[in-house]
Amino acid sequence: MGLTLWELLKLCTDVGLVVLIWMVQLVIYPSFCHFGKEGFDRWHHIYMRNITFIVLPLMLGQLILSGYLLYDSGFEFLHIVDFLLVGSMWLSTALFYKPQHEKLVAQKFDVPLCDQLTKTNWWRVVVWTIIVLLNII
Known part of the structure; x- marks a missing residue:
């Protein structure tokens, strides 16, 4: 079928989100640690503004489609798991990762904070990868 x-x-x-999060994890976040204060402040502002045009439509679409498929399936187990995982991405982004980026802006550059962002972001990499794998099943 x-x-x-x-x-x-x-x-x-x-798939769009999993490709994006792997790029963020392996290229973008690690690059943050290689800027000086002036360069980082300018680059991070551009990054935050522009990444929103990519991430927000994908995340919003994922949330809406996950909710629709959950409802349409009659609340099948895999759709419940998918919806909970998608919801966890919204919560972690809003409650942890966005504030981490705001700390980076306020501090104008902080290598340990950049490292922490990269290390903790593995959570999103794993969850978005699991979401793709669940939907391939």
Whole structure:
């Protein structure tokens, strides 16, 4: 049996987010530690502004599609797990990662904070990868 249009759209948003988070984890966050104060402040401002145009539509689409598929499936177990994982990405982004970025802005540059951001971000890498794997099942 093939994927429905909604399942295909969900898989596309999931794959988009997993590719993005792996790029953030392996390229973008580690690069933060290699800036000086002036360069970091300028680059981080540009990064935060521009990444929002990519992340927000993908995360919003993922949340809406996850909720729709949960409802449409009659609350099947895998859809419940998917929805909870997607919700955890929203919560962790809003409650932990966004404030971490705000600390970086306030402190104008902090190598230990950059390192902490990179290390703790493995949580999002793992969860978004699991979301993709669950939707391939």
